[in-house]
Amino acid sequence: MIGLRLYLAQRISALVMAPLVIGHIAVMIYAVQNGLSAVEILSRTQGSLWWGGFYGLFVAAVAVHAAIGVRAIIYETFGTHVRWLDPLTWTIGLGLFLLGGRAVAAVVL
Amino acid sequence: MSKQRETELYRPGETLAVKVWRGNANGGGFHAYTVPSQESQTVLDVVTWIQQNAEPTLTYRFACRVGMCGSCAMMVNGEPRWTCRTHVKKVIGDKPLEIAPLRNLPVIKDLAADMAEFFDKWTAARGQFQPSQSRDDAMAAISPDEPRRAAANAAIECINCAVCYAACDTVAANPGYLGPAALNRAWTLQSDVRDDAFAERLDAVSAGGGCFNCHSHQSCMTYCPNELNPTASIAGLKRLSAFSYLTGGKSR
Ligand code: SF4
């Protein structure tokens, strides 16, 4: 069950993600092509507000976008009672945010 | 199916192997019949022949027989169709012609599906016209070229047959979803300048079971016998609701 706010949250998070995905892929290609080692990557990311912001925003957008998408999939696949949908969406969103946030912290802090 | 194959399988003057679903809400199954094959025979003709000649208790629904009333829809070889306008030679295959009640609706008996929830959802989507003027007011002058009128015109020829509702996988998976027909109807009213329930209807179609559940996979449009495009109507409702929300309810 998707209402207006969830729909908008999912579309806006998709808008935010689109350039970030392209940026992320570009960074991956750059890192692999240039054969950057883990140490070299960390030396660029650690303490960088820019990379922290880039991937922090990415993680937040993914958490919102995926939680709403998975909510619809779970509801339509398992017929989960509507009562469980909001707690489920929050759990998935927060879980993704924590997992992603941990990864961002690991390379930035 | 190619033309040649069609004629190979369809032999007027011979017989047709048909399987019809019989049963009720508690269950049922397919029964086999042999029906004389005729030129220009429709699926509804086949069902009628069976009821009149082989199975007098067979229950099914039809009225106009010319694609106007929307009461004769059934599943034919697993696909929803208006049976009075579906020629046997168009749908015949190697296997017996399989006729069953409409998908996504409870069955009452045999080929008659229970349409109550289908029409309840029209009401839930505020499918009723709400006049903004009384009979004492002058008739509203609406040019056919007016963009909102054109949008309504494109969607208005719905015969309430529920073919799209049976075709929609989102309806199958999401019982609260209002479905293509009800939302298409709501869209025609949102495009009607004489209607006075724009805001209430927008609330109704953007709530939990409303237009935002549509996955735009277009089965409704593919199967609609009147070649309407409920997917586009629903996309219109999504646009209207989203802009109206973002602009504080003023968009129209
Ligand atoms: S486009 Fe929407 S209404 Fe049409 S079949 Fe798909 S989900 Fe159903």
Ligand code: SF4
């Ligand atoms: S939109 Fe088309 S398929 Fe759906 S009820 Fe109306 S006429 Fe039938």
Ligand code: FES
């Ligand atoms: S009997 Fe009226 S539409 Fe088929």
